[in-house]
Amino acid sequence: MxxxxxxxxxxxxxxxxxxxxxxxxxxxxxxxxxxxxxxxxxxxxxxxxxxxxxxxxxxxxxxxxxxxxxxxxxxxxxxxxGGHKLDKKPVQIVELIDEVLEFVTPQLVEGKVDSRTMYEEGVPVLPLDRNAMKQVFLNLFLNAIQAMPVGGELMVRCGRAGDEVVVEVTDTGEGMPPEVLERIWVPYYSRRRSGTGMGLPTVRRLVEEHDGTISVWSEKGKGTRFTLRFPVPGEE
Ligand SMILES: Nc1ncnc2c1ncn2[C@@H]1O[C@H](COP(=O)(O)OP(=O)(O)OP(=O)(O)O)[C@@H](O)[C@H]1O
Ligand SMILES: [Mg+2]
Structure with missing residues (x-):
């Protein structure tokens, strides 16, 4: 063909x-x-x-x-x-999120950022590559902390919506104007002096390799929310 x-x-x-x-x-x-x-x-x-x-x-x-x-x-x-194949195994995503939150505790404390989690009961296990997913949440959490130079709140919610697991990562940081928002997925786009600009493009690639999607809402001066959706296997 x-x-x-x-x-x-x-x-x-x-x-x-x-x-x-x-x-x-x-x-x-x-x-x-x-x-x-x-x-x-x-x-x-x-x-x-x-x-x-x-x-x-x-x-x-x-x-x-x-x-x-x-x-x-x-x-x-x-x-x-990348190039390396993902090694997907059944993972409880809220446990993985908690692990990454614990890992960034020093940065949270230093940045005066309070973290809060709201998990629904009984979020189904998903086929995930642990390392890749840790990378995803690490990048999102570090971005959030960096967006709150005088402190704020990092909120992570997770629950089920229909045949998907939805994770929301919300910060009360500086937010982004539309002209920034439309460029954040472009490789090497960064507004930070020491940033490479590969964080979010990598996040998106890894989420998509899990058949997931990622979207963003942001408002300058208010904050930012990334929403990740993963299909629950066997139910699409
Ligand atoms: N939560 C957020 N709040 C406000 N701006 C953000 C947020 N997340 C990302 N951004 C903006 O998007 C840009 C791109 O983010 P990305 O993670 O891809 O790169 P980076 O953080 O600049 O560098 P790197 O992650 O490679 O160290 C950031 O420089 C920042 O301007
Ligand atoms: Mg980043």
Whole structure:
């Protein structure tokens, strides 16, 4: 059977993704060699005696910082490009959410963010890849905390609606105007100085690989809500 235009497009994209993933892997090793040698150089120049040596030390610091940044970009890209197959097993999603909330406790405390959960009784078990799903909620929670620089509330609700499990992640943070909202799923779009902008694109890809959907509501100055929906198996 002949391929449709959109199937051809999908194939081209998948191929480009593979190439880019390969390229990222090829860059990773030499970059880590550069990073290691920089670290050794920094140890050599740890105690500068002259102004010239102090300048050298500062330049080494800049180099090390940029190498770190490149490494973060590569790691985020490889995580996004994924390629590894998901290992789906029956998971109680509210337990997984609680685990991730506990994991971000230090950030919640530091950011003066109160977390609240509202779980319906008897949320059905879903076929999920634990690591992928942890990644999803980690990204959403960190974004929420980052959006509340003077503190606020992070609320997670989970329940069943028809043949779906619905999870809502709501924050009382700065919210987003429409022009930001329409770009948040684009890879590398970030408004944070140290952000890679791969958080939400990765979240979306992982949710969709679980046959789920994700949508967002946000209002500037009020807050943001991400809504995730996963089909309950055997009932669609
Ligand atoms: N809960 C939120 N409230 C307000 N703005 C948000 C929220 N979540 C995401 N954003 C906006 O969307 C942008 C993209 O988010 P995304 O998670 O993809 O990247 P990032 O957080 O900037 O960087 P990274 O997650 O890669 O470290 C953020 O820079 C921020 O401006
Ligand atoms: Mg993020």
């Amino acid at each position: 002949a391929m449709t235009e959109s199937e051809k497009q999908d194939k081209r994209l998948a191929f480009l993704g593979q190439l880019a993933g390969g390229l990222a892997h090829e860059i990773k090793n030499p970059l880590s060699t550069i990073g290691l040698n920089l670290q050794l150089l920094q140890e050599d120049w740890a105690n500068p005696q002259t102004e010239r040596e102090r300048r050298t030390k500062r330049k080494l610091e800049i180099l090390a910082k940029e190498v770190k940044r490149l490494q973060t970009i590569l790691e985020d890209f490889l995580r996004f490009a």
